[in-house]
Amino acid sequence: MIPIEKSLIQEQIDAWKNTPLYIHLELTMGAYAAHFDSSKHPAANFIRNAVIQYSHGSIEGDGPYRVGLKLEHGWVYTEGLTHAVEDEYGRIVLAGINSEGKLVVALQLSTQPF
Numbered sequence: 001m002i003p004i005e006k007s008l009i010q011e012q013i014d015a016w017k018n019t020p021l022y023i024h025l026e027l028t029m030g031a032y033a034a035h036f037d038s039s040k041h042p043a044a045n046f047i048r049n050a051v052i053q054y055s056h057g058s059i060e061g062d063g064p065y066r067v068g069l070k071l072e073h074g075w076v077y078t079e080g081l082t083h084a085v086e087d088e089y090g091r092i093v094l095a096g097i098n099s100e101g102k103l104v105v106a107l108q109l110s111t112q113p114f
Contacts, residue, residue: 001083024108
């Protein structure tokens with residue numbers, strides 16, 4: 001993974017506007033952390049291979065970044081993104097990595113299922 005280059009990600013987001021895409025969206029705030037420290041509040045979410053289509057999308061911030069995708073009936077919003085993967089399949093693969101090197105949030109978009 002490499003640090004996000006905002007302009008490159010925006011180009012990818014713009015290129016897929018109005019295109020049906022598969023989404024993978026994941027958030028983990030230490031779902032298993034409570035086993036080791038009861039003061040931590042576990043939280044997580046996960047969606048994979050749902051199909052979305054956005055009319056507008058942007059990456060904002062100075063890092064960590066946030067991505068918003070405007071859908072016909074709502075929004076997809078992801079905050080805390082720090083890294084990207086150069087993917088040989090042309091997918092948009094973004095992740096938020098914490099100071100311990102652990103995944104906190106992921107947003108991935110693809111024309112093919114994951």
